[in-house]
Amino acid sequence: MTATGATATVELSGLRKRFGRLEVLRGVDCAVWPARVTALVGPNGAGKSTLIKALLGLIRLDSGRAVVLGHVINGGSGYRARIGYMPQAAHFPENLRGMEVLGMLRALRGAAGGEDLELLETFALGPELDKPVRTLSGGTRQKLNAALAFLFRPDLLVLDEPTAGLDPVASGVLKDKIRRAESAGATILVASHVMSELEELARDMVFLLEGTARFQGPIAQLKAATGESRLERAVARVMTEGAK
Numbered sequence: 001m002t003a004t005g006a007t008a009t010v011e012l013s014g015l016r017k018r019f020g021r022l023e024v025l026r027g028v029d030c031a032v033w034p035a036r037v038t039a040l041v042g043p044n045g046a047g048k049s050t051l052i053k054a055l056l057g058l059i060r061l062d063s064g065r066a067v068v069l070g071h072v073i074n075g076g077s078g079y080r081a082r083i084g085y086m087p088q089a090a091h092f093p094e095n096l097r098g099m100e101v102l103g104m105l106r107a108l109r110g111a112a113g114g115e116d117l118e119l120l121e122t123f124a125l126g127p128e129l130d131k132p133v134r135t136l137s138g139g140t141r142q143k144l145n146a147a148l149a150f151l152f153r154p155d156l157l158v159l160d161e162p163t164a165g166l167d168p169v170a171s172g173v174l175k176d177k178i179r180r181a182e183s184a185g186a187t188i189l190v191a192s193h194v195m196s197e198l199e200e201l202a203r204d205m206v207f208l209l210e211g212t213a214r215f216q217g218p219i220a221q222l223k224a225a226t227g228e229s230r231l232e233r234a235v236a237r238v239m240t241e242g243a244k
Helices: 048-055 078-082 098-109 118-122 138-150 168-183 195-201 219-226 231-243
Strands: 010-019 022-032 037-041 063-068 083-086 156-160 187-191 204-209 212-218
Touching: 010 048, 022 048, 022 063, 022 204, 037 048, 037 168, 037 195, 048 063, 048 156, 048 187, 078 083, 083 138, 098 138, 118 138, 118 168, 138 156, 138 168, 156 168, 168 187, 168 195, 195 231, 204 219, 204 231, 212 219, 219 231
Parallel strands: 022 212, 037 187, 037 204, 083 156, 156 187
Antiparallel strands: 010 022, 010 063, 204 212
């Protein structure tokens, strides 16, 4: 529980996952709090992608307990209807048109009405939806990727390097959308290597290093603890100390 008595949207205890001899998650303990943007940070190989896959139920944990949106992850998939996921690189069926991808997701989600079409409109994706996905540029695919993550008004958004491949204008549009979603009560987990972007968006941070959560809490707390005024330098300090 937080000081305000809120229940965590995501609560992870003792998460462990091994792929062969490689132990990727080594007892991760952390929480993601509601109606806030939380940054998921760590160097390559720290376990960020594996942690995201665990939250989405895409892999089975070796041990530990993961509670997402009040549901203990134990093989069931119903809770995922309340999650919007934006992978770093979306892989859409190449032979389908954008509109057909949209229709397929609507059929899978079973959602009727109440959709958030703002990004589809702001990114002017209407004409692009009539084209085969294989013909779309990387930036347009990423815009579609973002629009689909927000489409069903999810309670939890998991965004992996969301501005990668976007031009500055589109990046600004997406960041404004993230802020509005937070204000509307959505919980947002953003994984990124761009510290300036996270400093702009996030209030909290989970920092993974070598498969464990070396810090979790408000970014302001991390800065105070390290004596650094910039997030990039604060994270570097934690990495340096963790390597000793």
